[in-house]
Amino acid sequence: MLVKFFFLLRSAGVPVSILEFLTLLEALAAGIAQASPERFYHLARTCLVKDERYYDRFDRAFAMFFKGIEAGFAVLTRDLPADWLTKLAERTLSAEEKARVQALGGWEKLMETLKQRLEEQQGRHQGGSKWIGTAGTSPFGAYGYNPEGVRIGQEGSRNRSAVKIWDRREYANLDDQVELGTRNIKLALRGLRRFARRGAATELDLPDTIDSTARSGGWLDIKMVPERHNAVKVLLLLDVGGSMDDHVRICEELFSAARSEFKHLESFYFHNFIYEKLWRDNRRRHAQFMRTDELLRTYHADYKLILVGDATMSPYEIEQPGGSIEHWNEESGRVWLGRLLHHYRKFAWLNPQPAERWRYTQSIAITRKLVEDRMYPLTLAGLDDAIEALS
Amino acid sequence: MTQPSFQGTDQYVATEELRSAVNAAMTLSRPLLIKGEPGTGKTLLASEVARSLGMPLFEWHIKSTTKAQQGLYEYDAVSRLRDSQLGDSRVKDIANYILKGKLWEAFECETRPVLLIDEIDKADIEFPNDLLRELDRMDFYVYETRQTVRARHRPLIIITSNNEKELPDAFLRRCFFHYIRFPDEETMRRIVEVHYPKLKQELLREALSTFFKVREVPGLKKKPSTSELLDWIKLLLAEDIPPEALRTDDTHKAIPPLYGALLKNEQDVHLFEQLLFLHRRSAR
Numbered sequence: 001m002l003v004k005f006f007f008l009l010r011s012a013g014v015p016v017s018i019l020e021f022l023t024l025l026e027a028l029a030a031g032i033a034q035a036s037p038e039r040f041y042h043l044a045r046t047c048l049v050k051d052e053r054y055y056d057r058f059d060r061a062f063a064m065f066f067k068g069i070e071a072g073f074a075v076l077t078r079d080l081p082a083d084w085l086t087k088l089a090e091r092t093l094s095a096e097e098k099a100r101v102q103a104l105g106g107w108e109k110l111m112e113t114l115k116q117r118l119e120e121q122q123g124r125h126q127g128g129s130k131w132i133g134t135a136g137t138s139p140f141g142a143y144g145y146n147p148e149g150v151r152i153g154q155e156g157s158r159n160r161s162a163v164k165i166w167d168r169r170e171y172a173n174l175d176d177q178v179e180l181g182t183r184n185i186k187l188a189l190r191g192l193r194r195f196a197r198r199g200a201a202t203e204l205d206l207p208d209t210i211d212s213t214a215r216s217g218g219w220l221d222i223k224m225v226p227e228r229h230n231a232v233k234v235l236l237l238l239d240v241g242g243s244m245d246d247h248v249r250i251c252e253e254l255f256s257a258a259r260s261e262f263k264h265l266e267s268f269y270f271h272n273f274i275y276e277k278l279w280r281d282n283r284r285r286h287a288q289f290m291r292t293d294e295l296l297r298t299y300h301a302d303y304k305l306i307l308v309g310d311a312t313m314s315p316y317e318i319e320q321p322g323g324s325i326e327h328w329n330e331e332s333g334r335v336w337l338g339r340l341l342h343h344y345r346k347f348a349w350l351n352p353q354p355a356e357r358w359r360y361t362q363s364i365a366i367t368r369k370l371v372e373d374r375m376y377p378l379t380l381a382g383l384d385d386a387i388e389a390l391s
Numbered sequence: 392m393t394q395p396s397f398q399g400t401d402q403y404v405a406t407e408e409l410r411s412a413v414n415a416a417m418t419l420s421r422p423l424l425i426k427g428e429p430g431t432g433k434t435l436l437a438s439e440v441a442r443s444l445g446m447p448l449f450e451w452h453i454k455s456t457t458k459a460q461q462g463l464y465e466y467d468a469v470s471r472l473r474d475s476q477l478g479d480s481r482v483k484d485i486a487n488y489i490l491k492g493k494l495w496e497a498f499e500c501e502t503r504p505v506l507l508i509d510e511i512d513k514a515d516i517e518f519p520n521d522l523l524r525e526l527d528r529m530d531f532y533v534y535e536t537r538q539t540v541r542a543r544h545r546p547l548i549i550i551t552s553n554n555e556k557e558l559p560d561a562f563l564r565r566c567f568f569h570y571i572r573f574p575d576e577e578t579m580r581r582i583v584e585v586h587y588p589k590l591k592q593e594l595l596r597e598a599l600s601t602f603f604k605v606r607e608v609p610g611l612k613k614k615p616s617t618s619e620l621l622d623w624i625k626l627l628l629a630e631d632i633p634p635e636a637l638r639t640d641d642t643h644k645a646i647p648p649l650y651g652a653l654l655k656n657e658q659d660v661h662l663f664e665q666l667l668f669l670h671r672r673s674a675r
Contacts (some may be wrong), residue, residue, distance in 0.1 A: 019564050023419065030418050032411075042411040049561035052426060052570035204469060222469070256454045 005065050012061040014054045018113065023047050037066070146226050233264035235299055235344065237278065239309030240269050266299060272313045273333035274340060275324055292336055296343050304390045305340065305347035308378070311367040312353060318366050337370050348386035352378040392495055396446050403432065403439040404574075404582045413440060413547075413568035414492035422508075422526050424496065424563070430616025433551040437507035447504040449546070451493035453514045459521030460493040462508075463531050463540075486536050494525060495540055503544035512555040519562040527565055574617060576603065586621055593634040601647050605654070610662055610671030615653040623652035 002025070009016050024047040032043055041062060203226035208223035215221075226369045268278035268290060277289040289296075314321040318333045341347055349367065351358070355377040358364045368375045374389050376382035397413045399405035405413070413436070416423035416464065425433045441448035453463055471488040475483055481487045491499075497506040511519060525531050529542035550566065552558065574582060576599060583595055602623070606614050615623075626649045636648055654660045 015560075017560075017564050023421065027415055027419055032415050032418055038407070039411055042408045043415055045408075046412040046415050046423075046569055047568045050424070050566065055570065079446060218476075358506045 005061075008065050009048065009058065009061050012057050012064075014049060014057050014061065016048045020048050020050075071292070076173045096193060116301070203227050232267070233299075233303045235295075235303040235305050236265060236267040237274070237305070237307045237309075238267065238269050239272060239307075246299075264303075266303070268295070271310070271326055272309070273311075273317050273322075274307075274336045275329040275333055276331070296339065301343055301345065303344060305344035306386070306390070307347070307349045307371075308352070309349070310351055311349070311364045311375070312361050313363045315362050315366055318363060318370075334366075334370060337367075341371065346390050347374060348389050349375040350378045350382065350386055351375050352372075355382070397443060398439050400439050400443045401509065402585055403435060404430075404578060404585055405436075405439075406572075406574075406578060409569060409571065412567060416549075416567045417547050417637060417646055419567075420545040420547075422530075422550055422566045424550045424552060424558075424566040424568045425555060425571060426552050426568070427628050428573055428614070429553065430618035431571045431573060432573060432617065434507070434509050436551075437477075437505050437509075437549040441505040442550070446547070447500055447502065448507065449493050449497040449500075449504055450507045450509060452509045453511055453518070455515070455520070457514050459464045459514075459518050459525075460492075462522070463525065464492050464495055464533060465620065466535050484592040488502070489535060494531075497546045498529065498540055500543065500546070504546045506546040506548045508548065508550045510553060511550050512552040512558070513637070516556055519558050523561060558564040578621075579617070579620070581619060583621070583624060587628065590624065591634065594627065594632075595624075597634045598627060602653070605663070607652075608663060608666060611659050612656045613659060615655075619653055619655070623649060626652050 002021075006016060006021050024044055027043055027047060028040075032039075044062070045055070045058055049055060131310055138149075203225050204221045205225040208225070209221065212223055213219065213222040268280055270278050276292050278284065278292055278295060279289050313325075314323070317325060320338075322328050323332060323333050349371045351364070353361075353364070358368070364375075374386075376386040376389075397405065397410055397417070399410065412423060415421075425436060427433055438448055439445070439452070465488055466485075467488045471482060471485070493506065497504045526548065531541055531546050532539050579599060579602075580595065583590065583599070586599075587595075600616065602620050605611075630647055630649065650663070651659070654663060
C-alpha cells in the first residue's frame with residue numbers, strides 16, 4: 001500500500017529514492033511508529049525527505065494520500081498551465097509572498113488580476129517587441145510570476161506567439177531534468193581553480209625536506225611552504241530583468257555558487273546589455289552604480305570575465321547609441337562590450353537560453369559574433385566548455 | 392522496546408517531531424542530519440541526547456580545512472622522522488605514529504556513543520562523499536598498520552549543517568533528516584521556562600511579544616533566534632528591567648532596552664531605527 005504513497009511523492013516532486021523507501025519500511029518493521037498517524041508522519045518525513053525545501057510538497061502529498069483523494073492530485077498535475085505557474089511560483093516566491101497570494105484570494109483570483117494587469121500593460125506597450133515591467137525593478141514583486149508565463153491565455157498578437165510560450169514551458173520543465181543545482185555548478189567551477197602558494201608557511205614540503213636533509217648529511221632539516229590557495233580572480237556580470245526573468249533563479253544559483261568558490265569574485269548587474277553603467281546591488285541600481293570605464297580601471301586584465309545573459313533583445317539595443325530601453329546611452333552597447341572584451345582577454349558568455357534556440361534570435365547571433373563565439377549554454381556541458389575557454 | 396528513547400531533558404525542549412527523528416535514527420543506526428535556523432539548538436542536541444541517555448559523547452567540529460581522513464586517523468610522519476634522527480626505539484613500530492581521529496575513538500568506545508559531526512557544510516565539497524563508506528558500514532581500513540577498525544557499537548551520529556553548501560545526494564540518502572523549525576510561542580515559553588524557571592510571568596510575556604515583533608520586522612538580515620532571546624532575557628534579568636519598560640505602546644521608547652542582544656547586525660539596527668522613526672511620524 002505504501003508503494004502508492006512512494007509514487008505519489010515522486011510525482012509531487014519530492015526526490016525519494018528506493019533506498020530511502022526501504023529504510024522507511026525497515027523503520028516500520030522495527031516498530032518505531034506504532035499506530036499513530038502523527039508518528040508515522042514524522043517518521044516518514046525523517047526517512048524520505050532530505051531537504052526542508054520539499055517539506056511542503058511532502059505535506060501536500062501526505063494529505064492527499066491519507067484523505068484518499070489521489071484522483072484530485074492527478075487532475076492537478078494534468079492541468080498544465082496552472083500547475084506550471086504554481087510550480088514556478090513555488091520556486092520563486094518566499095513563504096511571505098505566498099501568504100500574500102493567499103490574502104489576495106488564492107490562485108484563481110490572482111490569475112484574474114493577472115489578466116487585467118496584462119491587458120493594461122499590453123495597451124501601454126503596443127508594438128514593442130520587448131516586455132518590461134512598469135511597476136518596479138525587480139522581476140519578483142508581490143506578483144512573483146514570470147510575465148511571459150501569464151501570456152498563456154492570449155492569442156499571439158506579437159512576436160512571441162502562443163507556440164513559443166508553450167516551448168518556454170517545456171524549458172521550465174527541462175530545467176528540472178538537467179538539475180543544474182548549485183552543487184553541480186560548484187563542481188564545474190572548480191575547474192577554474194588555479195592554485196598558488198601564498199601566506200604563512202604551514203605545510204611540510206616533503207621533497208625539499210628530503211633534499212636539504214640529504215645535503216646536511218642526514219640531519220633532519222624541515223622545510224615548510226605556504227598552503228595552496230585558489231588564486232583565480234573572476235569578474236561576473238549578470239543580466240537582470242527584462243527577458244531574463246525566467247532565468248533569474250538559475251543565475252542567482254550560479255552567483256551563490258561562484259561566491260563561495262573564489263577568493264576574488266566581483267559581481268555586477270546589467271540590464272539587457274552592457275552600457276556605461278553597471279550596478280553592484282540590483283535593488284539600488286539607480287542610487288549606486290559603477291561606471292564601466294571605472295570598472296576597467298579598477299579590475300586588472302588578469303581577471304576572468306564571465307557574462308551571464310540571454311542576449312535576447314531588439315538588435316537596436318546593441319547597435320545604436322540611445323538604443324537602451326532604460327536610458328539614453330551615448331555610445332552603443334557594441335562599443336562598450338568591445339571595450340570590455342579588449343581589456344579582459346579571458347572571457348565567456350553564458351546564455352541560459354537553450355542553445356538550439358539561439359539561431360532564431362537575431363540579437364543572440366550578433367552577440368555571439370561580438371564575443372568571438374565564446375557563448376555557452378547554461379548547462380553543465382556548457383559550463384565545462386566555458387571553463388575551458390577561460391583557463 | 393527495551394531501548395531507551397530520547398524525551399528531551401530538563402534543559403532542552405525537544406518537540407515531538409525531533410524526538411521521533413532522534414529515536415528513529417537510534418533504532419535504525421542511521422546518521423541524523425539536522426538543519427535549521429542558526430541558534431535553534433542543533434549542536435546542543437547531541438550533547439543533550441548523550442547526557443539524558445548516559446551515552447559518551449564525541450564531538451568533531453568541522454572547519455573549512457578539515458579532511459575526512461582526519462576523522463579516521465592521521466599518520467604523523469614528521470615526528471617519526473624526527474624520532475629516527477634521535478634514535479628513539481619507538482620508531483620501530485609504526486603504530487606509535489598513528490593518531491586516532493574522532494571516528495576511530497567513537498568506534499572503539501565500550502558502550503554505544505553519540506558522535507557529533509558539527510557543521511559539515513563548512514568542509515570541502517567532497518568531504519561528505521569521502522565519509523560515505525565509513526558512515527554506512529561503520530568500519531575503515533588503516534593502511535599503515537594493515538588493520539580494519541570496526542565499530543563495537545554503531546554510534547548514534549548526529550550531523551549538523553547550516554546550509555552553506557548543498558550536500559551530495561548519495562550522502563543524503565544514507566541519512567535521516569530533520570529540520571528544526573523555529574519554535575512557536577508555546578514552545579518558546581517552555582524553552583524560556585526551562586532556562587529561567589523563576590522568571591516573572593509578566594516579564595516573560597512582554598519579552599516574548601517584543602521578541603516575536605522584532606522577528607516580524609521585514610528585511611532583517613539576521614532574525615534574532617532562540618539563543619539570542621535567552622541572552623536577552625538574561626540581560627533583562629541582570630539589569631532588573633521592569634516588564635512595563637518592554638511594552639511598545641509608548642512609541643517614544645519603542646526600541647526595546649538592550650536590543651544589542653537581539654540585533655547583531657549594524658544594518659538591522661539601522662533598519663529597525665528607521666522603521667521606528669517612520670512609525671512614530673505616522674503616529675503623530
